[in-house]
Amino acid sequence: MTTKDKSLATIYIMGKEYKVPGSLTILQAIEASGFLFVRGCGCRGGFCGACSTVYRTKDSYKLKVALACQTKIEDGMYLAQIPFYPGNKATHNLSKIKPTTETLCMLYPEIMRCISCGSCTKVCPQDIKVMDYINAAIRGDYKKIAELSFDCIMCGLCATRCPAEIVQYNVALAARRIYGAYVMKKAPHLDKRLEDMQAKKFLTEIETLMKSSTDQLKERYTKRELEK
Amino acid sequence: MYSKEFQESIKKVEATRKERLNQDFPKLSLAERSVLLEAYHPDYKKGTMREILIGANKDDKTPHEFADLFEAYSHINPDNFIVPAPKYETDVLIIGGGGAGVTAAIIANQAKADVFLVTKLRIADANTTMAQGGIQAADKANDSPAIHYLDVVGGGGFHNIPELVQALVNDGPEIIRWLEDLGVIFDKAPDGTMLSIHGGGTSRKRMHPCRDYTGAEIMRCLKDEFLDQKIKYLEYTGALDLLTDKNGNCVGAVLVNMENGEIFTVKAKTTIIATGGAGQLHIQGFPTSNHYGATADGLVIGYRAGAKLAFLDTIQYHPTGVGYPEQILGQLITEKVRGVGAQLVNADGERFIYDLETRDVVASAIIREVQDRKKGIASVASGGVWLDTPLIEMKSGSGTILKQLPAMYRQFIKFGIDMTKEPVITYPTQHYQNGGILCTEFGETNVPGLYVVGEASGGVHGRNRLMGNSLLDILVFGRRAGKYAAEQATKTKQVNEGTIEHIKKYHQELEKAGVPRERKSPILLPDYRPQEFKGKYSFLSHLKD
Ligand SMILES: Cc1cc2nc3c(=O)[nH]c(=O)nc-3n(C[C@H](O)[C@H](O)[C@H](O)COP(=O)(O)OP(=O)(O)OC[C@H]3O[C@@H](n4cnc5c(N)ncnc54)[C@H](O)[C@@H]3O)c2cc1C
Ligand code: SF4
Ligand code: SF4
Ligand code: FES
Numbered sequence: 076m077t078t079k080d081k082s083l084a085t086i087y088i089m090g091k092e093y094k095v096p097g098s099l100t101i102l103q104a105i106e107a108s109g110f111l112f113v114r115g116c117g118c119r120g121g122f123c124g125a126c127s128t129v130y131r132t133k134d135s136y137k138l139k140v141a142l143a144c145q146t147k148i149e150d151g152m153y154l155a156q157i158p159f160y161p162g163n164k165a166t167h168n169l170s171k172i173k174p175t176t177e178t179l180c181m182l183y184p185e186i187m188r189c190i191s192c193g194s195c196t197k198v199c200p201q202d203i204k205v206m207d208y209i210n211a212a213i214r215g216d217y218k219k220i221a222e223l224s225f226d227c228i229m230c231g232l233c234a235t236r237c238p239a240e241i242v243q244y245n246v247a248l249a250a251r252r253i254y255g256a257y258v259m260k261k262a263p264h265l266d267k268r269l270e271d272m273q274a275k276k277f278l279t280e281i282e283t284l285m286k287s288s289t290d291q292l293k294e295r296y297t298k299r300e301l302e303k
Numbered sequence: 304m305y306s307k308e309f310q311e312s313i314k315k316v317e318a319t320r321k322e323r324l325n326q327d328f329p330k331l332s333l334a335e336r337s338v339l340l341e342a343y344h345p346d347y348k349k350g351t352m353r354e355i356l357i358g359a360n361k362d363d364k365t366p367h368e369f370a371d372l373f374e375a376y377s378h379i380n381p382d383n384f385i386v387p388a389p390k391y392e393t394d395v396l397i398i399g400g401g402g403a404g405v406t407a408a409i410i411a412n413q414a415k416a417d418v419f420l421v422t423k424l425r426i427a428d429a430n431t432t433m434a435q436g437g438i439q440a441a442d443k444a445n446d447s448p449a450i451h452y453l454d455v456v457g458g459g460g461f462h463n464i465p466e467l468v469q470a471l472v473n474d475g476p477e478i479i480r481w482l483e484d485l486g487v488i489f490d491k492a493p494d495g496t497m498l499s500i501h502g503g504g505t506s507r508k509r510m511h512p513c514r515d516y517t518g519a520e521i522m523r524c525l526k527d528e529f530l531d532q533k534i535k536y537l538e539y540t541g542a543l544d545l546l547t548d549k550n551g552n553c554v555g556a557v558l559v560n561m562e563n564g565e566i567f568t569v570k571a572k573t574t575i576i577a578t579g580g581a582g583q584l585h586i587q588g589f590p591t592s593n594h595y596g597a598t599a600d601g602l603v604i605g606y607r608a609g610a611k612l613a614f615l616d617t618i619q620y621h622p623t624g625v626g627y628p629e630q631i632l633g634q635l636i637t638e639k640v641r642g643v644g645a646q647l648v649n650a651d652g653e654r655f656i657y658d659l660e661t662r663d664v665v666a667s668a669i670i671r672e673v674q675d676r677k678k679g680i681a682s683v684a685s686g687g688v689w690l691d692t693p694l695i696e697m698k699s700g701s702g703t704i705l706k707q708l709p710a711m712y713r714q715f716i717k718f719g720i721d722m723t724k725e726p727v728i729t730y731p732t733q734h735y736q737n738g739g740i741l742c743t744e745f746g747e748t749n750v751p752g753l754y755v756v757g758e759a760s761g762g763v764h765g766r767n768r769l770m771g772n773s774l775l776d777i778l779v780f781g782r783r784a785g786k787y788a789a790e791q792a793t794k795t796k797q798v799n800e801g802t803i804e805h806i807k808k809y810h811q812e813l814e815k816a817g818v819p820r821e822r823k824s825p826i827l828l829p830d831y832r833p834q835e836f837k838g839k840y841s842f843l844s845h846l847k848d
Contacts, residue, residue: 100630109836111830113539114562117427117429120631122518145717147718226710259491260493264442267444281449281473292453
């Protein structure tokens with residue numbers, strides 16, 4: 076790639092033409108066109124999914140998607156953001172749920188309507204195999220859905236494309252929470268440590284530290300053993 | 304692929320890689336650390352701070368960018384603004400929907416208080432979601448809360464407030480269990496053992512990662528639990544100022560619906576500030592790793608109501624922000640990248656610092672390398688050194704990066720750089736606000752009825768926070784303050800009328816000090832539009848000056 080691209084590019088924000096420096100991300104380009112984001116911008120770093128954008132380039136009918144904060148503009152882009160999508164979330168009480176094969180189908184019966192069209196997988200900006208994790212959800216395979224969906228940033232683009240009106244990211248979140256809380260083993264060393272804490276095992280040591288002078292602390296700090 | 308001008312330097316990095324693979328690099332003594340910090344850390348740079356003119360921290364030093372916010376008028380003018388009758392009444396009002404605020408909300412709700420949360424973007428559009436590397440807690444056999452304590456205070460320059468550190472390290476193990484129960488998926492061995500690693504300044508491997516989406520994973524589980532508990536909330540609603548009663552107690556807030564400009568108030572028995580950090584201030588012109596809403600609003604409105612601040616003369620610059628490409632300048636390259644084996648090297652392929660020194664020290668060393676020793680990468684105008692990532696795959700086998708650092712891989716591959724094969728370019732970025740509103744271990748500020756949690760608070764991390772202790776901090780103190788504020792609220796029978804008298808007084812002091820009338824705060828949203836478009840935000844434009 077080249078270091079600097081200072082030439083102007085033409086973009087179309089919801090159909091209207093703007094000229095902006097060609098090196099910007101979509102997010103920066105919208106700002107450079109004079110817009111202040113209230114919606115449509117969250118983390119600016121590829122983690123929150125607030126900046127989902129649908130676009131098309133000149134002379135192509137193909138619709139593409141991008142995270143506006145992580146994608147450089149191209150000349151001739153037609154842009155529209157999807158800052159909100161009224162997707163369904165099933166509320167549940169995790170502490171009372173049972174991790175059976177049917178649980179997910181009960182929370183989200185619409186997953187049974189999946190026609191395996193693959194639109195969700197095709198659209199995901201995180202390159203997640205969305206259709207595969209929905210299929211895993213139908214089978215109640217928590218491990219699989221957790222592994223496949225883990226990097227989901229809940230941008231919502233998959234749901235906008237689903238002919239079966241499935242809100243994939245919420246299904247995945249429910250599955251992951253059930254997997255984390257019930258299927259994965261709890262950390263055994265943590266059980267032990269919680270017992271120690273209950274027995275106030277470290278109380279005096281910490282109290283001594285709290286009362287230590289800065290010099291005493293410095294000395295102990297310098298002599299710390301470092302785990303390899 | 305990097306273009307031609309980088310290739311010569313990359314060759315030098317490749318040439319030394321094998322030799323560096325198993326090489327030990329000396330750590331600095333405490334004295335050497337001080338020398339380096341004083342010479343190169345941005346906090347020590349002359350002319351970058353000033354003494355605050357008015358308020359509870361009058362005469363204390365803080366960066367100009369902060370001082371400009373404290374020495375500024377409210378968006379509401381007390382001379383012509385009539386406080387509207389409360390639109391909502393609640394026990395606990397929480398301002399800010401990041402990890403700290405949502406945690407406080409869940410716990411306060413479980414304590415049977417009536418809870419109302421407002422946040423200016425969406426819930427989880429927050430620094431918490433961006434945390435990558437991990438969360439600390441002393442839960443392994445070779446570790447203890449006492450050892451954790453020592454690491455925390457050593458990292459903080461021995462300035463930390465002991466009671467806060469004690470709460471932080473003691474609650475650590477319980478927090479990890481709470482997260483497991485909420486369904487957070489940590490990196491674990493099949494028997495449940497945590498795959499914990501080192502972070503800068505840790506003496507034990509106590510960093511618990513969830514791939515490199517730790518904050519996102521924790522935050523989405525918290526948010527989901529919050530929604531499951533059906534707690535009341537409003538998004539795109541920013542706090543403009545607090546309300547105080549005739550005794551100076553905090554009794555709620557003045558809010559703005561940032562979409563239609565409606566100004567309204569919430570009357571609350573207790574109010575918790577959970578507004579997070581300040582990266583968008585771009586102190587000394589640094590880029591930032593922070594989310595869009597990190598504009599120090601909570602500090603501003605708390606300060607106006609009389610809350611005392613601590614350690615606001617120290618900012619954390621993360622040593623490894625993205626130095627190139629410019630589109631993602633300043634975004635974070637998590638410390639975990641060094642935690643799993645990448646090394647910092649200069650343009651000649653030489654190491655210059657032990658990679659897991661504390662952040663302030665590593666950042667200073669990079670600045671020295673570029674500014675003083677002139678060994679930065681020549682073709683990067685804003686400054687940069689290499690972070691040798693292919694080393695990770697050499698050390699731990701190919702595929703390690705995709706498995707443990709998928710977010711980092713995505714961040715660079717989108718711009719054509721394959722970090723499994725090529726090193727990446729890095730330079731310090733404004734990352735964390737070490738200080739904030741001073742509080743007790745239950746989040747109480749010196750203003751009765753007002754609490755603070757998370758990055759907006761100050762004291763627990765002293766002058767420098769260690770990686771992984773902030774995620775722990777927001778959960779520990781979020782839970783403590785949530786519970787405590789709920790208890791206090793349920794004990795309170797009656798709340799006095801909310802006024803803006805404190806703003807009136809504050810404005811008088813500002814005028815006396817000669818602060819120009821145009822200067823307004825809080826910022827709410829940073830303005831990245833070209834100059835000609837800048838001006839009053841439309842959702843505030845109906846407020847009279
Ligand atoms: C890129 C990155 C990586 C990090 N990595 C780690 C890590 O690996 N380990 C670790 O421990 N820590 C890490 N941290 C630090 C840690 O994530 C944050 O310090 C912590 O999550 C802050 O939580 P919080 O709830 O206090 O603030 P936030 O999560 O930022 O939440 C504050 C919320 O308040 C809202 N708000 C602000 N002003 C107003 C207002 N006026 N009205 C209403 N709402 C408002 C904001 O929009 C935001 O939603 C990282 C931080 C960043 C930025
Ligand atoms: S799975 Fe859906 S919501 Fe998640 S990142 Fe992919 S498209 Fe976005
Ligand atoms: S888009 Fe909907 S119907 Fe198509 S594969 Fe995905 S989940 Fe199934
Ligand atoms: S703004 Fe958060 S992903 Fe783009």
